Amino acid sequence: MNEGGREEYVRAYALTGGRTQPQHILALETVLVAGAGRLGPAHSHEYEEILALCRERRRSVAELAGLLARPVTVVKILVSDLLDSEALTLPVTTPYDVAGTEPGAPSMQLLAALSAGLKRKWPDAVPYRRAG
Structure with missing residues (x-):
């Protein structure tokens, strides 16, 4: 060195x-x-x-x-x-406003980003079956 x-x-x-x-x-x-x-x-x-x-x-x-x-x-x-x-x-941001969603409800973009982050952090996790 x-x-x-x-x-x-x-x-x-x-x-x-x-x-x-x-x-x-x-x-x-x-x-x-x-x-x-x-x-x-x-x-x-x-x-x-x-x-x-x-x-x-x-x-x-x-x-x-x-x-x-x-x-x-x-x-x-x-x-x-x-x-x-x-x-x-850390700035607090609001989810993107999407037509057709309730005020304060998370947007699909936010949910997709969350899902991608969770999959990246725990790639071997087994997903639960969807209810209903």
């Missing part, structure tokens, strides 16, 4: 305080926005960069990792810290 690679590895370790897992469950596609919370004085420059990017517009975890050129796990840990301080939040 070259000297620069070793330095980058140590930097990532220092950024996360040696942690290897975030406190929050975050997917690559988790979208984040800047919140009302404030950073403490001990936060590093990377925290400020994440907040600045999320103030511009909503950003996904994967997008933040790419823009910061940091490993996804490191970014998830930093984002998790920012969620704890309420400096970042």
Whole structure:
């Protein structure tokens, strides 16, 4: 390993305080926005960069990792810290309005996305037979 690679590895370790897992469950596609919370004085420059990017517009975890050129796990840990301080939040979105559905009822697109996510997370799950 070259000297620069070793330095980058140590930097990532220092950024996360040696942690290897975030406190929050975050997917690559988790979208984040800047919140009302404030950073403490001990936060590093990377925290400020994440907040600045999320103030511009909503950003996904994967997008933040790419823009910061940091490993996804490191970014998830930093984002998790920012969620704890309420400096970042997860936006609450409403399901798409579809003609013919009750107000407040989930749309077919939302249900299809949920189904696809569940199948991806548990590919070996056995579906229940439909009732009726």
